[in-house]
Amino acid sequence: MSNKHLETRLIHSFFDRKKHFGSLTPPLYQTSTFTFENAEQGEARFAGRESGYIYSRLGNPTVTELEEKIADLEEGESGLAFSSGMGAVSAVIMALIETGDHLLISEGVYGCTYGLLELVKKKFKVDFDLISMDQLDVMEEKIRPNTKAIYIETPINPTMKLVDIESIVAIARKSDIKVVVDNTFCSPYLQQPLKLGADIVVHSATKYIGGHGDVIAGLAVGSSDFMQEVRMTTQKDVGSVISPFDAWLLLRGLKTLAIRMDRHCMNAMFIFEKLSRHPKVTNIVFPGDPSFDQYDLAKKQMRNFGGLISFEVEGGKLAAQKVMNNLSLVQVAVSLGDAETLIQHPATMTHAVVPEEERLKMGITASLLRLSVGLENPQDIWCDLEHALNLF
Numbered sequence: 001m002s003n004k005h006l007e008t009r010l011i012h013s014f015f016d017r018k019k020h021f022g023s024l025t026p027p028l029y030q031t032s033t034f035t036f037e038n039a040e041q042g043e044a045r046f047a048g049r050e051s052g053y054i055y056s057r058l059g060n061p062t063v064t065e066l067e068e069k070i071a072d073l074e075e076g077e078s079g080l081a082f083s084s085g086m087g088a089v090s091a092v093i094m095a096l097i098e099t100g101d102h103l104l105i106s107e108g109v110y111g112c113t114y115g116l117l118e119l120v121k122k123k124f125k126v127d128f129d130l131i132s133m134d135q136l137d138v139m140e141e142k143i144r145p146n147t148k149a150i151y152i153e154t155p156i157n158p159t160m161k162l163v164d165i166e167s168i169v170a171i172a173r174k175s176d177i178k179v180v181v182d183n184t185f186c187s188p189y190l191q192q193p194l195k196l197g198a199d200i201v202v203h204s205a206t207k208y209i210g211g212h213g214d215v216i217a218g219l220a221v222g223s224s225d226f227m228q229e230v231r232m233t234t235q236k237d238v239g240s241v242i243s244p245f246d247a248w249l250l251l252r253g254l255k256t257l258a259i260r261m262d263r264h265c266m267n268a269m270f271i272f273e274k275l276s277r278h279p280k281v282t283n284i285v286f287p288g289d290p291s292f293d294q295y296d297l298a299k300k301q302m303r304n305f306g307g308l309i310s311f312e313v314e315g316g317k318l319a320a321q322k323v324m325n326n327l328s329l330v331q332v333a334v335s336l337g338d339a340e341t342l343i344q345h346p347a348t349m350t351h352a353v354v355p356e357e358e359r360l361k362m363g364i365t366a367s368l369l370r371l372s373v374g375l376e377n378p379q380d381i382w383c384d385l386e387h388a389l390n391l392f
């Protein structure tokens, strides 16, 4: 289907409608297992001589539809679906590493990804360096003979720092190092890392891909060989598989991804302009800000600037908490990419597990708030924010 535009591919299905009574939408196969016609067929399926489903942890038609769709959207060879974004992140990282390996990680990665890295360091002696990837020469110096992969998030939560995917790929290529990109903040609609040369893309599909705040799920896309290895090891045997119903919800959510993202981006631009003129907002980070350090890079590697804005208010943690407590339309919650506008306080919420010193180095101060701009009327969102800002 890759000859059609992304907006079209988001909507159209891969399954054969004729085999499903002409069903317009992908059927939901809410089943744990699949019956064999006879013992020999069961034997042939297990031996891999006959294709077909066996048991839903190993594959399910609704899940297959989603996996084919995400591979198509990211323009990779093969996709896999997981029961959470962390399921995808951990399955990919665990498949890549062996004891004694080293990883380069972009500074400010998702809190639980950091937690996972600490865990594999302690348990499996896989070392890692957290580095800011804007100085490529500094980065190159950090590469060791045992560096297995470079793991990037861009833009990074909540500081919105970008990593230049193409430049990182160019460095990694010289040493046969794999590049993994967590594309959660953009979705394939705003950024396609594989087209920029990355090897593997992971998503928390809980966010923009699901888009409706009703499912926890993850996705990964890469080469057929690598994804097959993940499927048969760190997914099948570790067990982070998506439920058919959650896969079905994601297929439903994906149909509107393009129009939702357009609206998220439009609303975020509107809110950014309002926030940047408010006297109590002391600092604001948004890739769509023309004076943002990496504005040009954002324009180069992203289709649009996304729906996330971080900003600081005068008065530290108490002031930040006061703003959150004074909101009524905007909901105080972690997560992002939902129809509802959400606000959270990274220092005490998503990044509370990161040591304070590291946190401050990344720019996550006690005054920083992160806003996931939703799909409401932007005037209503601003009205609520302005009211909360004016109250303290």
Ligand SMILES: *Cc1c(COP(=O)(O)O)cnc(C)c1O
Residues within 6 Å of the ligand: 084, 085, 086, 087, 089, 110, 112, 153, 157, 182, 184, 185, 203, 204, 205, 206, 207, 216, 217, 218
């Ligand atoms: C939420 C998130 C994750 C983890 O995803 P879950 O679905 O919550 O497991 C990973 N990376 C990023 C950037 C995220 O925002």
